[in-house]
Amino acid sequence: MAVVLDGIRVVDMTVFYQGPVACRYLADFGAEVIKVEPLEGEVARGLQQHGILPMKEWNSYYYNNNRNRKSLAINLTKEEGKQIVYKLVEKSDVFVSNYRFTGLQRLKMDYQTLYQVNPRLIYAASTGFGYYGPDRDKAAFDPIAEARVGIMSYLGEEGQPPVYPGWGAGDMMGAILTSLGIVLALYHRQKSGDGQRVAASLFGGCIFAAAPFLQPYLSTSRQDLLHQPSRKARRNPLCNVYPTKDKWCYFYVPNSQKFWSKFCQALGMKELEDDPRFNTSENRSDNSSQLISILDSVLTTKSAVEWVKRYHEEGLLIMPVNSFEDLSRDPGAWENQYLVEIDDPRWERRKTTGLVAQLSKTPGETGIFGPELGQHNEEILIDLLGYTWDQIVSLKDEGVIL
């Protein structure tokens, strides 16, 4: 079976999250990714904690973000170290970095320099705030970018703390945009023969992520579109999140007579159907707050499972607000291979997330977890770059490689 990016070599000079994951998406579809890291290892190798979850047993952050690649541990501050990477770039198709531009300049790994080394190179800058502008070198932190876009102020009920839309969701947007830019450039290069520079960022990703709410405001300048409407005052009260005995559930029902009748049937309150406050769709909208109050109290009398059964019986859509624990047991997630088990020779099988897209003829592979530091030094230097064992011994002695 063909492998899409077979023969494509990627030099990965990335750290933490957005950059490594961008490279992972390429590796998942067959690219050979070589992670260039300092002798002490990429910063994320030393992560102690990830949220409430300690990394001491196993650094799932580093090992997942860096799946499917090789590690070259090398001292880029030494001239010989740079030369090794230039030789590698000469034989590669893609270079990806989320280092700051000033850092890349200092290391002489900037676009202009590498373009001279390899004019067919796709050079991908995957940064915090974009290739241009006064903030091009601003450090990339997801909560900072999300705050800057305004989505945190938009979400949530009036008066509640701002809602931070996911830990690193912005980084994940930046990651897929980087990979997408790279494969577009590779596709274009197939026809034109030209390499080019591609740039994507956390900030750009966050702006797009906010689009469903941000674009309506930008197009109309309506002040009421700066904040999410309260769940207590929805125009269609049948399309709303409601508390049940155990979990919140998202009820998603059209506000027509046909569906209202079924809604009341599922609710077990047929008498509500002809209540003059709610007996037409217009009335339901006008008296939405009252209806929501009633539903808030009625729906807490039964569990989510019970309501799902009743609403599905009427052909209505409802979805519990699941936790991670629920997700870990979700048959749909496993059957579609959105969650998978990875078989890595170093450990017993581990559960993790799968691929982001499925191709019918040339599927990707989740492969194995991230490499140990410098694990592929010799393989790369000898097999790929033609160094001898003697040269390798000298390079180690001089502190150029691990």
Place this chain on the structure above:
Amino acid sequence: MGSGLLSGIRVLDLAYKTAGSLTSALFGDWGATVFKAEALELEFDPWQYAVDDPAGRDPLFEFVNRNKMSISLAFQTKEGKEILRKVAGKVDILVTDLPTKILEDLGIDYATLCEGNPGVVYGICSGFGSRGPDKDTPPIDELACSKSGFLWVVTEPGYPPSYTANGQIAAAFYLAYGIILALYQREQSGEGQKVDASLFNAYINQMGTLVQSSLASMELTSMPSSGWQPLSRSTATNPLANLYKTKDKWVSFALAQTDRYWHDFCKAVELEDIEHDPRFNTHEKRCGDEFRQDLISILDKALLKRSAAEWQSRWEGIPLIYEIIDDFQKVEDDPQAYVNQYLIELDYGSRGKTTMIGFPIEFSRTPASISRLCPSRGEHTTKILVDVLGYSSDQITELREKKVVY
């Protein structure tokens, strides 16, 4: 547009929701010719479940349908379906989110289409994937957000869940990624293939490391299930990477390495007296279970003392990592967004200028561009019938009279 990334590529867009529509729009940005096929029948309702009134072209619709031409066909007539099949036979990429039954009825499901058009790359954005108990559930983003755990993890305890809407945007990018990979593959094999992405998977991946770490913890530690809680500012694992209310606005700090910043931070928030407090004098203690909530409470009080503007002027020149939380009006005026074309100004003629979310990726040789705004329904029916299928004007007139096309 000969130099565009996707010059010469034709796309048939049969997407009715935001995700698939955005994927096609992006292809248009990158130089592909995109035909948006819209049902002539205004009551066409793919999932028999229309929650909102049938769209007018609202702002989100205009955003996800820029750079496209529109052809309107009678989806429920034999002749309308035949024209649709003919167009589908001539494109490189098809993007859809329609249910399989409808695609089969139209005669353009993948199995059928690839017989006559073996090079077609066929992209589907479903709600929940092709397998499992929700394989037939419509692609409704709120439901995918709920099922995935995303909505749960961003909910502050004590407050209701707040739907974030970002999964459908991520899904658009994931689908585009799969399609471009398939296009790249086609250059070598000569064959197209089917590409699947879903809203559910998009949300799972948007949470990335959190899901991965949770799964690892379930397997490797004895942490009880109650240990996995939504993210909450009142119990944040790092008080210096958290949100705080000032006298007016909220501020977001992102100081991951607290040892490095502790001295400057205490000075900045006028809490010099706690710098050497034995409860907080190491990173481990500041972030540990024993004292971190004490620290959060202290910071809660301290930040309230001044307005955001006062704090900002006080923090000039101090190496803090923070951002004041403002609303959309702030990004609307953000030069960083415009210089990178994340936001662009478009001329809407009589409607005047409008700000639109622009291009998410920059290319040094082959820049993206807007060559046309969102079309009106059927605006290019004639053009597409002539250019793509070679119909004569008499044929087209007849088709219009018979209400096969609009």
